[in-house]
Amino acid sequence: MEIPPVVIDRLPLYARALASLEAQGREVVSSQELGQQLNVTPAQIRKDLSYFGRFGKQGRGYNVRKLLDELRSILGLNRQWRMTLVGTGRLGRAILGYEGFAPQGFRIIQTFDSDAEWVGKQVNGLTVHSTDDLEKVLADSPVDVGIVAVPAETAQNVIDRLVACGVTAILNYAPIAAHVPPHVHIKRIDPVLALQGMTYYLKANAASK
Amino acid sequence: MEIPPVVIDRLPLYARALASLEAQGREVVSSQELGQQLNVTPAQIRKDLSYFGRFGKQGRGYNVRKLLDELRSILGLNRQWRMTLVGTGRLGRAILGYEGFAPQGFRIIQTFDSDAEWVGKQVNGLTVHSTDDLEKVLADSPVDVGIVAVPAETAQNVIDRLVACGVTAILNYAPIAAHVPPHVHIKRIDPVLALQGMTYYLKANAASK
DNA sequence: ATCTGTGAAGCACTTCACAGCG
């Protein structure tokens, strides 16, 4: 069955809420309550889950632990994922230092930079490789995900090379709309775009002040 | 007229591409070419723009400069936007150091932290205020946007207080689904959610390796 | 000949509403 992409994007949200409920010792939760926490309608949650199976009990709701396990298995969150970081500048070093990845099973195992100043140095326990050696290093120890934190000008080139190395998931911090073949998944992290999408609604407000 | 939210989210993308074309000295561009650059269908671009007016010339395309000006005016990108940052930890300091905001007219003018260790210190030219003084500081110098970079546990509280201070646009880096009144706009920046949405598609792949 | 602007058609996602199980 072909599952709507929006549904896939919501599942991690459900998993996160369930993990929090489990930590609180909750055993059962209804689509109603889960929806309230996440600003999603109960019907949406039930329909989303129904693409994958029947996980609830009528009259009771969902077993928190069981549903969480199901979602983790569906999303592949019960594995370790190996990631490479290209670009060890200001932004790249912040990404290396981010403590949010490891607890969720995402590990950055390599880092690259094109600035000779940084190549060979240690950053957060990793030796910075020259971006020239991307193919060589990835051949030795392949990864599941590529994180791109290079300037806009070189981002497409880096993405092309990651794809050529067999990377099929890319997290792109560079402010470009990258081109990738259909089998490659790419998501953009772009705070400026997010802000610019909100100022439209602020405009009227600000003008009247 | 009520404009579809997805349309608003695409306009900054168009503006960015146009800015790049302008920098290259291009005077005219067709929806076809713009679409190719951005992975958007030409029809989509034309329909999106048609919500706001008729900016093109049949047989020729769009004047790059003119369309860019229009979009900037529609989105409010020709203004300076004042932002406050709550949370001056690792993540917050990375946000303070990010060079991508200022060139687009987004300025962080205040920063807060609840750790007494940091309060009073200078970070990137700003004095760190105590989060306790949020209301006081915002009353003196109000902002348009709030950036939340505090731990999940305190994020909802911080967001409530920002909203109470009249902030109507929030960029949320905390891993929670925040609750805000309908007139407040909020966007989440969450790399882990983005990754977890991609691993679903990687799963099959990784297992067969 | 080329490319826009746009009604109309098509598609995808969301919500409704209720049968059925616990």
Add this chain to the structure above:
DNA sequence: CGCTGTGAAGTGCTTCACAGAT
């Protein structure tokens, strides 16, 4: 009686296809 699972209805966004302007 409460809450799930799900066809069917509804909504909103995308794409088509072409008239009309240059």
